[in-house]
Amino acid sequence: MDKFIVQPGTSLDVERSKNLDIELTNKFLNGQMSFAEYSSEWYCDDNKQDIEDDRISDEDTVGSPSTQSSEKVTRRRKVTRLTPALMGLMGEANLRFVRGEKEIAEKMCHEIIKEVPDAAEPYQTLAQIYEDDPEKSLQFSLLAAHLNPSDANEWLRLAAISKQRNDIKQEMICYTQAINADPKNFEIHLKRLELLAKLEESKYPLYNLNINRVRCYHRIVTSLPVTEGATIMKYARLAASMYHESNEVEKTLEVMSSAYAKCSKIFTVEDLNILLELLIAKKEYKTCIEIFVGHVGIDIEAEIQTVKKENNEIEEQTHYLNCTIPNNLPIDLRSKLLVCFIHLGAINLVQTLLHDFLSNDVEKAGDLYMDIEEALSAVGYHELAMQLLEPLVQNTSYDLGAVWLKHAECLYKLGREEDAIESYYKVLKHAPQHPTARKKLFTILEKKGSIDEALNILQQDYKYVVNARLLYEQCIVLKKYGKLLKYLEVGEALLSKTFPRYRHQAELKIALRTKGGVELIHNFRVMRGENPFNEDDIHFDEEEEFKFSPEEEWLFFKELLEVAYKHKKYSTMQRLCYGAIMSKALAPHRKNLEFLCFQSCLLNSDYYNAMKFIREITQKNRSPRTWTLLNFVLSAAGEYSQIKFLYRLFDKDTSMVKNLFLGNNFLTSGRYLVALKYFLEYHEQCKEPISALLIAISNLVMAAQRTMDKHHNLIVQGLCYMMIYNELRKCSAESNYNIGRAFHMLNINNLAIEYYEKVLNSDPISKCSQHGIIDLKKEAAYNLILLYKGHSPQMARRYLTKYLVID
Template sequence: MFPYLYKSWKNLLLLLAEKSSISKHRTRKTLTKMLSVNQKKNKRKLRKYTSKLPVYLQGLMGEANLRCARGDLDTSKKMCFEVIRQAPDAYEPYLTLSQMYETTNTKKYKGYLMLASHCAPNNISIYCRLAEVFLQEGNVLEAARCYSRAVRFEPKNTSLHKRRLELFEQNGDTKIIPIVKLTMAKHIPKKEHELILALSMDVAKDYFNQKNYARSIEALRIPLTRIPKHITKDLINMILELLLICGRYSECLDIFTQVCGFTFDVTITEENNLIVNSFIMPENLQVDLKMKFIICLIRLCSTSLIPDLINGILLEDDVEAVGDLYLDVIEALTQSGYPEEALKLLVPLVKSKNFSLAAVWLKYAECLTMCQMPEQAIEAYFTVMALAPSHVEVLYPLAMLLLRQNKRKEALEVLSQDLSTNKIDVAVLLEQMKLLKQINDWASYWRCVELLLSRHCIVLKNSEELKIAITRYTSREKITKIRAMRNFRGDNTDVETNFVSIKEPSVEDEYQIYMGILQLALDRREYSVFQKFAFMGLCSETVSKIFRDLVLKYPNNNLGWNWFAMMVMTPEDIRYVRFLEFFQMKHTKIAEIRGIMTANYELTTGNYTSA
């Protein structure tokens, strides 16, 4: 029947064309176009609404639906089961059965809906119903997955995307939410350009905060590709900043060309390096985009263009308004080996009202040092110290500059501390140790080390105190015994210092500092110094914690276990017994280590019997 109708329709159009002024060729062309469009529409409709029911069962299914509507549920069920028997892959009987249990039996209602969804995976309404059932049960994740299946068959349905995103946000699945947003931005109609832009920017900012710059760029590529006429200045700035961070400078030039209206004359070297020979910049370009363009050229080492660009910045832009953008250009210039050009921008910055800050002066001092201007650099460093006294990172480079000017006394004064305040700035002390090591003043260096360790160690004075340090007593007991020994000798020196530490390092940093000190003493063959500082560590609860953390992180480190055993020396101590018992559950080697530690204890105390 259908082929006959098709031919009749075609012949009718041709007949009409012959009796009119329309040419046959044009009619055939129009007919072919109409047919192709209709076939596409039919395919789309078939994909959505095609029934797998044979013709002879459609009447029975219709009757089942009618009986269900009239309330004759038993007869309707029998009819549905008969349809299922003959056509088990048709979704209609399962859908009708689910409707019978919608208000009476949620479990069966959900079960039949799931069967219907498997038989008709392209029926969006079934997934939406199923999602509502899961929501009533409180299963938000499964409801969101239902909408994910629906989106797969109707990717341009904005309402489905929104509902899915809402459910994933309600479930708190932070890993999948960016993926859902990007899928939405890729598929919803272009007329919703504001939503596409908002979704892409939101995801890009999240990835940027996670320092996942490549993913952030991919997110911003979506609106650039889909809605290039609606992209904003913020998006352009953000993608350029990300491309600069990732070193993708050729892609920056593409953005400047396609979006900002630049024109370039470039050369590609044999090493595949890109060199910009000349360019034409559009008029009235925003200053932040101009600065990013300058940074891009600096990174591409377009040496011949840089001086004119820097002079242009100084002439055209107000430093009080865009000084923060100056800093980005300065950073690029110093890192790329153009300190003289950076200095041109730094001079107006340090003279300005809004940007004459410690961080800017520090950059100015570093730039002066790179330009071989030590006297001016020293003055700049002192200005940094005046503006930000807590900025200790400036002390060491300042002291080194003073040393190069043969001002050793001034260099040491810069890094000295007033201990009468009972405060130790650990960061300053470490910088002082670095300087003393640099000038080979080892006596002063070891005194600084002793001061550094005194924060948590006993400063041992003689061999008797060293012997107490290696005994099996706890740290508190060792302190008590050393205090008693000093009182007996008439020594009123405090065993424990009362310094307040400022800028305490982390446990990991403290361990690295301590081990570096011991290694340096060993390398210099100053064994008495090595012994003193090693034994001081045996009296420290902080060092004990360090080595406990060390064996936890590296259970196969024998040296760490040796140190830990020296720190403990007391198998009866309940804290360490429990620690070893708990650790033994994860690492079988600990049982052997625990036995060795116990044997060592018996040997040191003499509580053993010979074989």
């Protein structure tokens, strides 16, 4: 079903508004809402709206930009008049009240309220009827004043009552409404400021009152008549100063424009400077010219030409021909006049006036030189701008980085690149980390073909505040010119903005167990009583807004990993992966990051931390590949104390792979009988060559222990399982080599030699395009050399020269 929309101004809208009035009034009278809440339904930001009304009422407001109306519509109370019949009834009610017939008078008032709920008269009478009940009387008086707000004295009386009751918010509303009723009464403004001062001293939360000091000053400026010029200027200066401190240019211009419209004759040079500066900031150059002509006494000769545009619209263009300036015109105003003419395109006048302006002492007028230069550069008059910059850079007081930067940019625009390079180097002398100067200087040097020098220019000193955007641009350039190791170094520095560096294992555990940002690590350090930042951390420019998008950061991170891998910078790879775990932008890639951390640990031979990752991986993903990785880490790390973890891992796993893991763990830790038990269970179920080989190894290792009994039986069992392994294993070279090793260990050398010889006569195990022929001939030959070298050196040398000589 479509929604039924009520159009404003229709009978339905009026009826709805009337019902809302009755509802709000009843809530107020029943104590369900305070008068402050009740009035806020009618007056949204009332003081701000009345400032706007006062500003619009000023006929001669200068250059003040039109303020957009608030999105939230302010409901304005219109005074409702009673009909003649109801006026007669109202008169009868007042007469009854005078005679003492209060009940009848009250009933009459309520009858009138039923007919016209937003008329003030019945509430005024009810306030008098309830004089013995101060609370009720005040409520009716507030309602009456609200419905007929033009009586300033009544609002002041209600403010005094509210003050006695210590109702600060209601008192402030009453003063504000009194000002609305009589805005030209300066005494009321002062009373509101006095209340505001007391509240500021007691540190009352003024945001609850929707008023502040600067808005009170602004209201005084817009409200007082022209005759109060001195007072207007006093408060205009105060308001302008406060608006300037909070960087509210629009408001500063509004208050100064209002003051100028009313009392321009008493504007001082300082006041004019402020107003003109604000107008220039808002690009109101023609308005500035009008002020110069009307107030400063400058004569300007101009002609207006009518030009027809391409779309057939008619436009009037003003051409300024001549200008006469009083001799006593302050230099500040002269510079602003020049700026206005520059932006208005009066280049002929600018050249004439600039010649006179340059006669001023640079030491005293250097800042004004800069203002004019900025205007000239903005419109493309770089030759004229150089006339101002040359004296500045030659003056020791203005031998500054900002001035040299302007000088360099101007030279570059004029095509004087060699001179521009020298000036840019002067900028870096004063401000070594200046990103703009470095980027511009790089562009010029790259264009000249000085690539190495250009790349060095982009390098920032990490001891000082660093610009992240320049780091990123440096990465792009380094990648472009193939400087990949430097690209990796700078890229790691850039990512350190969001990637932490861990100090100890406790921090790494936090990163692996929780998802958060760098702040989590910093908070942990604070809890430990440590400095949250490292001494050599890179400090980035906080005012800079450069930031990777999540996808850009992920792609950049992967590129750095690829470079680190290709150049075997495994430590860097591991640091990057660890840092990425705590990046908020990379949180969606958490699963991939954990595996990348594991890979980087393996590549960097950090098996201790690799064990942490593989434990998590095997618990989440059970597959032959994860078992292989787990076994590799256990073997490479020499971890023999993981039996509890393995028991938990395989607690509910019915596959026989757990026998291999548990048996191998017990075998490497020296508990051979327990290992043999697990291997035998596995062999009974699977009959695989690996299980037969492990059983044989377990028996033969136990046979080599002095503490074991029945060595002969163990040797026989071990050799039997070796033969079973030989039958199950289809690769003769491998099985023969392992049997030979078994006989070698038992010092049955003749049989060991026989099986090693079989290996030498066997075909290769496999052939690989990448690794070539894979066999065990070198290993078998080496073992034969060990067997022969003590008794037959000639035979040992024969095997050495045939199988172990590198061509």
